[in-house]
Amino acid sequence: MRCANAALIARFCECALDTLVAFRDTLRMDRSILESAYDFVRARWPDAHPSLGLILGSGWGAIADALSPRDELAYEEIPGLGSPSVAGHTGRLSLAMHAGIELFIFRGRRHWFEGAGWTPLAIPVYLMKRFGVSTVLLTNAAGGLRPDFKPGDLMTVTDHINMLGSNPLVGPHDDFWGPRFPDQSAVYDARLRAQLTRSAEDVPVTLHHGVYLATTGPTYETPAEILAFRALGADAVGMSTVPEAILANGAGLTVAAVSCITNPAAGIAEDALSHDAVTAAAARAIPGMRTLIERFIESL
Secondary structure (H helix, E strand, C coil): CHHHHHHHHHHHHHHHHHHHHHHHHHCCCCHHHHHHHHHHHHHHCCCCCCCEEEEECCCCHHHHHHHCEEEEEEHHHCCCCCCCCCCCCCCEEEEEEECCEEEEEEECCCCHHHCCCHHHHHHHHHHHHHHCCCEEEEEEEEEECCCCCCCCCEEEEEEEEEECCCCCCCCCCCHHHCCCCCCCCCCECHHHHHHHHHHHHHCCCCEEEEEEEEECCCCCCCHHHHHHHHHHCCCEEECCCHHHHHHHHHCCCEEEEEEEEEEECCCCCCCCCCHHHHHHHHHHCHHHHHHHHHHHHHHC
């Protein structure tokens, strides 16, 4: 009996160790997969020289069609990227041209809560950097924490709070992502924020300024958590954007981000929160989102 118990304990420990190793590996980006993704896209688009990159979050994908896409690749074709598991994320990379600017448009993103690790989240930023992109515009759908926010309002991100419980730069240092301890004093470029503000005034659309807080998800936040986040200084909350911003800033790219406020957050909202309601609210805001992004690109 003791031998049988010992064998069971040994087997349990072995399985637990395998699980821990697998989890550890998800925390580390695989540079060989990142490079394979680049090799694949470069082979398909050998003459591509984008200077701007867009990552479109929940509900933002429809604006890509207004930016004159010339060709597209499905995410599942690109090594290591894979299809997003979230509704409203098409999962296609477009090569486009707007106002004389060549750009990459990522229609949808991978999320940390999907459990695939940091490599899929890093691939879009890695591709942009390797192709020579200098400016990145990140977008998302977010819950509003301020009473003056209404569904459909837009917010340019001035700063962020990382509540993901991890960081995409965890693991062995890779010089590609900048210094071991990158400065985050100004992740979201002041000049780009000013251009977004001027673009919003030209259109015109309502554009707030505020701090975005990222949680792991996939659950929405509790009312108590929202109270805590408001006390921390957050103006909007979501489950994305911060990892890409950390990576792009570390890699030396100029970063801007815009949130579409799709709903009041828990404890503020009168109705139950759902992803269907989020995507529906973003869809109603598409005209303003599209005209802002078009004007912003034209201003670069």
